[in-house]
Amino acid sequence: MTHINVLDPGASPLDYFGFELRRHREAAGLTQRQLGDILNYTGSLVGQIETARKLPTQEFSERADTALETGGLLSRLVELVMRSQLPAWFRQVAELEARAEEICTFHMGMVHGLLQTPEYVRAVLGALDDTDLEDRTAVRLARQRIFEKPKPPVFWLVLSEAALHQKIGDPEIMRGQLAHLNSFENNPRINVQVLPYSAGAHAGLTGSFNLYRFSSDPTIVYTEGYGSGHPTANPETVKDCSLRYDHLRAAALSLKDSADLIRRVMEDRYGEQLA
Structure with a gap:
């Protein structure tokens, strides 16, 4: 209980979340165990979240909002909590997304x-370091909630064919990942094109990059190194990368042909058996 009493809500979004959870729980006259029973979690987990020792999930936040009648406060806060847990150099990218x-x-x-x-x-995050792997996984996955907004962004991915063959995790993980890519096949807002090996030399040989476009702000180009990110709105860089992207999209397979190639790789390399 000592840790709860000294919790500073201004220390971080995670501390603020814990402070608000405790405040609303106590206002409802519930113990940590009682709230845990209502939410179908342990009282210990409730205590860890209240003392900023454990990250709350979106599901936990939504259940707590309902049980404590907070008006959605915790569900709104959890997005800030997750963003605050990203590496400092990557937080600006999450905001751009x-x-x-x-x-x-x-x-x-x-x-x-x-x-x-x-x-x-x-599998990606645990390649060299598996500490706090579940929390780190939850933080990365939380970025995907941008697709659940009333007006989600239009997303274009040109993916090198090499990424389909680079086995990350076991074959089952790769089958699931490739099937996930193809689950967007009929979604006009999420588009996946594969740049095949047959394209040969192409406009993206210098490396991966992102373009973020806004309704009124300048376009941002983002490139990444080890432990560092490099966003820029320099007009010449934006112009160059936009042209490169146009050429990459033109050299890539069509959306339908890309989905067909992904399915073939699932069969041939990872043993997926189609009905």
Whole structure:
């Protein structure tokens, strides 16, 4: 209880979430165990979240909002909590993703984070470090909630064929990831094109990059290095990368042919058996 009493709601979004959860729980006259029983979680987990020692999930937040009649406060706060847990250098990118009307991305080695499955995320993040893996996975997946907004961004992914063959995790994880890519086949707001090996030399050989477009703000180009991100609104850079992206999209397979190639790789490389 000592930790709860000294919790500073201004220390971080996670601390503020814990403070508000405790405040509303006590106002409802519930113990941590009683609230846990109502939410179908343990009282211990409630206590860990209240003391900022555990990240709340979206599901936990929604259940707590309903049980405590908070008017959706915790569900709104959890988005800030998740964003605050991203690496400091990446937080600006998450904000760009949340504000953009259109996101155009070219990826060479793996699937873009906004379209990764939970299992694929765990395999990527756990490659060298599996500490706090579940929390780190939840933080990355929380970025995908931008597609649940009333007006989600239009998302274009040009993905190198190499990313389909780069086995991340086991074959089952890859089958699930490739099937997830094809689940957007009839979604006009999420578009996946594969840049095939047969394209040869192409406009993206210098590396992966993102373009974030807005209704009134300048377009932002984002590139990434190890432990660092490089966003820029420099007009010449934006012009160059926009032209590169147009050429990449033109060299890539059509949406339908891309989906067909993804299905073939699922069969041939990862043993997926289609009905």
